[in-house]
Amino acid sequence: MAGAHPHVFADVTTIAVFDNSGFVGLKNHWVFDEMYSAAILASADQDNDGKISEKEAPSIKDAVLGPIAASNYYNYVVVGTEFLATRGVQNFKASMKNGKLTLDFIVSFPIPAKNDYTMVTVAVSDPTNYIQITADMENADVEAPDEMDVDFFSDNLKGLTLFRAFRSEVQGLYLRFKK
Numbered sequence: 013m014a015g016a017h018p019h020v021f022a023d024v025t026t027i028a029v030f031d032n033s034g035f036v037g038l039k040n041h042w043v044f045d046e047m048y049s050a051a052i053l054a055s056a057d058q059d060n061d062g063k064i065s066e067k068e069a070p071s072i073k074d075a076v077l078g079p080i081a082a083s084n085y086y087n088y089v090v091v092g093t094e095f096l097a098t099r100g101v102q103n104f105k106a107s108m109k110n111g112k113l114t115l116d117f118i119v120s121f122p123i124p125a126k127n128d129y130t131m132v133t134v135a136v137s138d139p140t141n142y143i144q145i146t147a148d149m150e151n152a153d154v155e156a157p158d159e160m161d162v163d164f165f166s167d168n169l170k171g172l173t174l175f176r177a178f179r180s181e182v183q184g185l186y187l188r189f190k191k
Contacts, residue, residue, distance in 0.1 A: 017141070018141055018142065018143060018144030019048075019142055019143070020044065020045065020048045020142065020143040020144070021044065021045040021048070021143070021144045021146070022042045022043065022044050022045070022143055022144070022145050022146070023042070023043045023146050023148070024040060024041065024042050024043075024136050024145050024146065024147040024148070025040075025041045025147075025148055025151060025152065026038050026039065026040060026041075026134070026136055026147060026149065026152045026153075026185065027039040027041075027152065027153045027154065027155055028134065028152070028153075028154045028155070028156075028162075028164065028185065028187055029118060029154075029155050029156075030125075030154065030155065030156035030157065030160045030162060030189065031157065032157055032159055032160070033122075033124055033125065034122065034123050034124040034125035034130075034160075034189070034191075035121065035122065035123040035125070035130075035132065035187075035189060036118070036120065036121075036122060037087075037098075037099075037102070037118050037119050037120040037121045037122070038087050038089070038118065038119045038121065038134060038136070039116070039117075039118050039155070040085070040087065040115070040116070040117050040118070040119060040136065041114070041115075041116050042114065042115040042116075043109075043112050043113075043114050044112055044113040044114075044115075045112070046111050046112060048113065049108065049111060049112045049113035050111070052072060052075060052076065052113050053108060053113065055071075055075065056068045056071045056072045056075065062108065063107075063108060064106045064107055064108055064113075068106075069104065069105065069106045072106045072113070072115075073101070073104050073106065073117075076113075076115065077101060077104075077115075077117070080138075083138075084096075084097065084098045084119065085098065085101060085117075085119050086136055086137060086138050086143070086145060087119040087121075087134070087135075087136050088134065088135045088136070088137070088175075089121045089132060089133070089134050090132065090133040090134075090174055091123060091130065091131070091132055092131070093174065095174070096121050096123070098119050098120055098121055099120040099121065099122060100119075100120055101117045101118065101119055101120070102117065102118045102120055103116070103117060103118050104116070104117040105117070125160060125189055125190055125191045126190060126191065127190060127191055128190055129161075129188040129189065129190045130188065130189055130190065131186075131187070131188050132186075132187040132188070132189070133169075133172070133174075133175075133184050133185070133186055133187075134184060134185040134186075134187065135147070135169060135175060135178060135182055135183075135184045135185075137178050137179070137182045139177040139178055139179075141179065147182070147183065149166035149183040149184065149185050150166050150183070152164070152166055152185045154187070156189070159191065160189060160190075160191065161189060161190050161191070162187065162188070162189045163187070163188050163189075164185060164186060164187045164188075165185075165186055166183050166184065166185050166186070167183060167184060167186060168180075168181075168182075168183055168184070169182055169183065169184045172184075
């Protein structure tokens with residue numbers, strides 16, 4: 013594994029989102045450090061009001077998420093032994109809160125629900141450590157309709173061969189769901 017010292021810091025919370033058909037994807041809430049936030053705002057704030065308008069948000073999406081699109085936006089979802097490829101980002105919103113860039117978006121990984129449990133492992137991390145992502149999986153949550161049976165818990169990924177490229181402190185979110 014190659015690793016860099018982090019240049020960007022992001023505190024991340026995650027919500028696993030389900031609808032009546034199954035797993036929809038991961039709702040991400042990213043809060044960046046002040047220095048990175050200031051740099052992104054300076055490049056995107058066309059009207060110099062210190063805020064991010066709907067007109068300015070697409071350039072932030074391109075600048076921040078564009079380079080990591082090929083890496084599933086650092087959202088990794090595994091079913092069995094297969095890493096799933098995302099179907100893209102939905103509901104992107106960008107704002108400045110207390111001098112920090114805040115991004116909210118859903119990374120789409122549709123998985124249909126079956127009558128038996130489907131097991132899913134989730135991690136949100138930058139394996140290169142360019143962005144030091146602190147993903148608080150202990151406080152991860154689930155949004156699911158009552159018809160969906162969902163169990164989840166967070167734990168260390170240590171020992172899972174599929175995740176050997178991740179730093180040892182990275183936690184995963186383990187999910188199982190069925191109709």
